[in-house]
Amino acid sequence: MTEQRLSFQAIIQKLQQFWQEQGCLVLQPLDMEVGAGTFHPQTFLKSIGPEPWAAVYVQPCRRPTDGRYGQNPNRIQHYYQLQVILKPSPLNIQELYLDSLCALGIDPLVHDIRFVEDNWASPTLGAWGLGWEVWQDGMEVSQFTYFQQTGGLDCSPVTGELTYGLERLAMYLQGVNSIFDILWHEGPSGPIYYGDIFLQNEEEMSRYNFECADVDALFKQFEYYEAEAVRLQQLSLVSPAYEMAIKASHVFNLLDARHAISVTERQRYIFRLQRLSVKIAKEYYEARKDLGFPLLQKQRKGQQHVKQ
């Protein structure tokens, strides 16, 4: 029995297709450096307040400390997450998730699929939730979280977040042992692999992250972005303020990779970032409230429409 190997881009397409059919908007990645899909305003901000939301998008993620100069088959500093946001989390969210795996050709009566407790917290976002890592034959392929707090605010209703580790899923589906051997796409001029696209980038970015990033300049940038975030938030400019907080967060990650921040200092920096998130979350909530939570209104109208 030979199976058609799903290419990396086909996996993305299938998942987006699946979630689109479940009523999700297909959104696009955030055009900024983030450590996880959760930072995308379509997750972080949309999980605040009572407005409903359902979206799917791919988010490129950067974690400077995870770089291995392209030498380690399982770790890279730039990779992709596919993020699904369902608010409120439907009661059948686990079944939906499992159906999405079926859509990729993963048969749960063949593979061993497990929900293993994993409680998630992002101190920088002032956020935490409960949920699982999803294991497929011992490999963690997704994170599954019920948000309980975002930016220090209680989540009501609760947002369900599904995060697929696309590279891991692809390695599994394609049966390869290195990220760099993932088939991205089989084109007219032959196969193009992940390594063809990103290996050089990994080598260079690892050098930059660990060796060359200008520490003094980064410290100054951190101060600047932090101050800007506060200033903009005071002007009630939520989105620009949040972008500044995201930039500060990435600069912090770079400083971390350069070992420029000691253990105790580290806690203090995280706390500073968390303070920004909490302020911005509150500001966003107030702004949406002033607007009368438009998406909630829209949903009510939609339901009336259906009834008529």
Added chain:
Amino acid sequence: MLNSDDFLLEIGCEELPARAQAVLINALAKGFENALVACGLAHGAIHAYVTPRRLAVWIEKLQKQSAKQKVERKGPLLSLAIDAKGKPTPAGLGFAKSCGVEFASLDRIASDKGDCLYYCSEMPGQMTAKLLPALCEQVIVALPIAKAMRWGDSEISFARPVHWIVLLLGKEVIPATLLGQNSDRLTYGHRFHHPQAISLDEPKHYESTLQKAHVVADAEKRRALIVRDLKDVVAAVKGEATLNEDLLNEVTAIVEWPVAFLGQFDKHFLTVPHEALILAMQQHQKAFCVHDKQQQLLPYFIGVSNIDSRDPSVVVHGNERVMNARLADAQFFFDSDRKHSLAFMAKKLDEIIFHAHLGTLQDRSLRIADLAKTIALPLRLNGEDAYRAGLLCKADLVSDMVGEFPELQGIMGGHYAAHSREVPAVAKAIAEHYQPRFALDELPQSPLGAVVAIADKIDTLVGIFAVGEIPKGDKDPYALRRLALGVLKIIIDRQWSLDLWQLLQNACTFYGDKAKNAHLVQHIFDFMMERLKHQYIEQGIAAEIFMAVLAKRPVEPYDFALRLRAVQAFCELPQSAALAAANKRVSRILEKEAVNLVGQSVQETLLLEPAEKALWQALMAKKQEVLPLYKAQKYEQALSVLAALQPTIDAFFETTMVMAEDQALRNNRLALLVELRDLFSAVADLSCL
């Protein structure tokens, strides 16, 4: 019983955290037991079931109607309930109202303070079916959920989202809404093998019905199945599975239908330290290790899946691939770490802050090294090796392997020390210096390991006490209680003659200005003695025995332990009660007369009574005998020698008046008592007993 029926509650939910399951199910069963007692409902056996997706209780022969209950209430005294004109007072009327009756219908009853109002009635028995919804609610609300969560747009919270509730009494569904779900008789089988609803006819068929739907509901049975399967599977490779208890419990809690399988990993990974391999297998992949008869690790692992796969080889290959990737990661870290010597890594410790006020890990390493040397030298151990081990013991904290597997701190240091050609004793000491890492952990095996372990722990204790972060309640972020006890256990186990007070003082010296509070040593010493007390009490030793020894403030922990053992043995002697009483009496008398006794010694010419003469002679004779015993720390023997004095002492108190009229006689007798006390209390203050 004819008027009883079986009861079943099942809470069906999304995958519960493994560690929470035992806690929840025990609380659920206990909660029902208590609640039924409170309602006066008799019942038969209670069976508790827990899987990742359900908590269930089946109670046999639950009484269908509660017994009639007599309700009695005593009210205020008549003198307060009725005024001078014979009219009920507000207090009297209030009582009647609270009983829900007219004042006139209340009875009277006598009490020791006089007659008072009295209300008595009989509550009819209630139908169990009517009581159950509220009772279940009450039991569920009281469940100890460590981390509760909400889901969707509901305000209900539980350990994980709840999907169904089965609530049966006999063959009937008890209508109720619990945790947001309406009760029914529908349960669900295994998530993949049997996702359809199953209609349960009656409680006693619960377990067998689920068994047919690929769910082993009884956790104990699931555990036993896993153990059996592990043995079956491992037979293929002439090995044995390492049955780690924690892992077995965890695996039992993440499967409903266990299917064990044997996996293999690349055998060249066996060159990586086995501790790292075991950790990756057990902790990260939740798989069991396999070893041969000589306890050598074999390149296999046993996973436990939750599926009877249509193609088991797919599950095996998938797990093998993940395992190989994990181990490759460990290999990668091990190889890259070994590009540098441990001494080179130690240099990087100046970049890591130990504590904002206590300097870097390098400062700490230097202090540990100095302290280790001062401990080693009087014990005739190699001081230079102790210093070296102290200096390098924290170096592995900058290694990639420990960055990835923090649990391997110390252990990796030992491996890297050996690789860096440090002497074997130094490598061993580094590997062992975190021990004991938890309550029942082993102590360091090597003398040098014990030395560095003591130095490391004392350094933390002194530093953290110096900055005032003393443990309070359940807040002990530096685990100072465990560290304190660890030091004491090591010293006592080694039978080392180490002066704890001096040790703490030395540690303070190495902190310089950072630890100069005058009472610091006293505080830490007292804190450590408190830990020792807890430990001994936990072992079943009476607090008085501990306090008797503590009163002598022995500064050497091993000496403390010897005294304690002696007093314990002394308490077993037939004479001990009388002697303890005599010592109490002596100490009471001397307490009052302390001022008059300065410089007083016994003069034989003033001894008049035969009993006091006999006591004096006996004391002198025993003194000759026990002084060398005390010196040799043979306390138990010394006390049993002294126990022979009991009849002589008792005779003395019976016939001799200590507080004689004559001042000279009295002082002489008091001086005799001082001799007696000093002789007895050399080991412990027996008057505490």
